[in-house]
Amino acid sequence: MSRSHSETYARSSSDPAGFWLEAAAGIDWDTVPETAIDDSAAPIYRWYPDGMLNICHNALDRHVQAGRGDATALAYDSAMLGIRHSYSYAELLHEVATFAEVLAARGIGKGNRVLIYLPMIPQAVIAMLACARIGAVHSVVFGGFAPKELAARIDDATPAAIITATGGMEPARRVEYLPAVATALDLATHRVPDVIVGHRDGFTHATADFADTDTTWLDWDALVATAVPAAAVPVRSTDPLYVLYTSGTTGSPKGVVRDTGSYAVAMNWSMENIYGVGAGDTMFTASDVGWVVGHSYIVYGPLIAEATTVLYEGKPVGTPDAGAFWRIIEDHKVDVLFTAPTALRAIRKADPEAELLADHVISTLRALFVAGERLDPDAFTWAGEKLGVPVIDNWWQTETGWPIAANPLGLEPLPIKPGSPTVPVPGFRVAILDGFGTPVPAGTEGNIGIELPLPPGTLCTLWGNDERFISTYLEQFPGYYATGDSGYLDHDGYLFVMGRTDDVINVSGHRISTGALEQVLSSHRHVAECAVIGLADALTGQRPSGYVVLKSGAQISEEELRAELVAMVRDQIGPVADFREVRVVEALPKTRSGKILRKTMREIADGRPYVVPSTIEDPAVVEALLPFLRPGA
C-alpha cells in the first residue's frame, strides 16, 4: 500500500467513510462501528454512530493486557520542585482505575461533568483518564485563569465535582488554588457538591479551611486509600469525552465538545502519520493540560500510541535556565519535542547562541513540532540550525483537536517552506474563500474554510448550545467550517496562515479574547469607551494593547489608571492575559453610527495596507493613533 501524502489525502477526500473506517481499526472497540458517519442532522455530523468503546482502556489497559505494563507511560519532571517520578503503564492504570472508583463512589458516572483545575502534576492526567474511564465528561481549566473565569465555566458545564490541588508553582510565586476555587464557587450560580483536593506541601490553605461551605471538600489521598480499581465503562462513540473552553469574540467562553470514538481514532492516526511517534518512543509536549495541545499530545495521543509522555512542570527559561528543554531531552531520551514558538523565542532571547546545548546530549531528538501561533521565520531558522532536526510547524485550533495542516512526518516528510505549516492533513478539505464563501485561486489570500463534514476528532458542537455552534462556525460560509483565520494556498498546495479575521489575539500561544478584555476595561469608573487590539511583540507574538477614552472630568493619571486596569484584568480574567499596556487617547476611530473601527486599528498595527471607511466620523482620530499603533512608521 502506498504511503504518499498526496495519495492518502486523495483517498481521504474521495472516500472519507472508507478511509476513516479503516483508520478506526487502530482502536479497541467494544462494538466495532460499521457506519462511518451520521449526516442526518447536517450540518452537525457525528462519526461512528454505532461504535462503543472506552478511551481510557485504549490509552492504558490494552497496552498492559498486551504485556507492555512495565513500559513507562508518564514521566513527570518538575523543574519547580527538582523532582522526577515515572509511572509505568501498569502503575498509571492502577492510579487511574482507583481514582475512577473514588469518583464513582461519589455518585459520578456517565455524562456527569467534572471540572479539573490542576497544575502540571500527574494528578491532572490521572483525573482526566479517570473521568474517561467511567464515562464522565472532564473540563480542564488552565491554572492561569482567575476565579471569575472559573465561575463562568462552572455555570456553563454545571459539574458534579471539581478536582483541584492546594496550589501550583510559578517561578516567582506559589499560586494558592483553594481560595480561587472557593471564590469561583461563591460567584457561580451552580452549586458543585464536591471538591476533591490533591495535597501539595508548602501551601497555606487546606480542605479544612472550607469545611463550613455548602460544598464537601475532600482529600484525594484519603479517598484513594480505601478505593479499589474500577473497570472501564464502554460508552457510545458519540458520547462526549471532554468540554474545553476557549476564547471567542465575546466575553463568554465557548465550550468545545469532543466526542469519544472519533477523537480516539484521530489521536491514533495523527500520532503515527503526523508525529511519527509509536510504541516505545518518548514525546515531550511542553504545553499545559489546560490547553488543547496538552489534551491531545500530552495525554491522549501519546498514551493511545503506547509511547512515553513527559509531563513537565516548569518553563522553557528561568527554571533554572534556557537549557531546561535540552536537559529534559537528555534525561528522558526524548524522540519528539512539541512546543509553542514563544518558548523558542524565549530560549533564543536568553541564550542566543544556544550555548547551553553543549551541556546536553540531545541525539535522540528526531523532530521539533511547533504550534499554537504563527512560527516566524527567524525562530524557525534558529531552532533548525541549533537543534539540527526538522522544525515542523502545524496549524490547528482548540476546535479541531488535531492539526489541520502539517508536514506529515510519519506518512511522508515533505520539503519545508518557512512560514508555512505545509499542507492540509488528510480529512481536512481546506478552501480559501472570499467574503461570499466562493473559493479563490491559488496565491490569493482569503478566509480559511474547511469543507464539511470535518474529519473525526474535531468538535461536534458547543456545550449545550448547537445554535451557537452553527452560528459561530457554520453559517458564515454554508458548506464550510469557518476557522476564523485568513491565509492562502500557494501553487504547490502549501498553506500559509496569516492571522485571525476576528477579535481573538494570540499571546504566548494563548488565545485571548479582546472582547473579554474590553468588558473589563469598560467597567472601570473613569472609562467612557475603549478598544483592545493585539500588537506584534517580538517575544509573545502578540500583546494586548488597550486604548481608553476617559469620561469627561475624570481625575486620574495615565499611570494610575494603567495600574488599576492591569489589576482588574488579572483579577477578572487572570495573569494569563498578560495585559500591561494602556494608552489614554482623546477619541477612538468610529463610524458615524458609533461602531469602533477595530479592524482598521488592527490593520494599521499589523503593518498592512489599511482602508479608512468613508463612514468614519473623524479621519483625524486615525492620524492621532498612528504613533501608538505603528511606532516609527
Ligand code: COA
Ligand atoms: N497558573 C497561574 N499563573 C500562571 C500559570 C498557571 N498555570 N501560567 C502562567 N501564569 C502566569 C505567570 O506566572 C505570569 O504571571 P506574572 O504576570 O505574575 O508574571 C502570567 O501568567 C503570564 O504567564 P506566561 O505567559 O507563562 O509568562 P511568563 O513570563 O511566566 O513565561 C514564557 C514566558 C515565554 C516562558 C511562557 O509564556 C511560555 O512558556 N510560553 C509557551 C506557551 C505555551 O506553551 N503555550 C501553549 C500553547 S501550545
Ligand code: AMP
Ligand atoms: P488555540 O485554539 O488556542 O489553539 O488557538 C488557535 C489559533 O491559534 C488559530 O486559529 C490560529 O490563529 C493560531 N495558530 C495556531 N497554530 C498556528 C500556526 N501553526 N500558525 C499560525 N497560527 C496558528
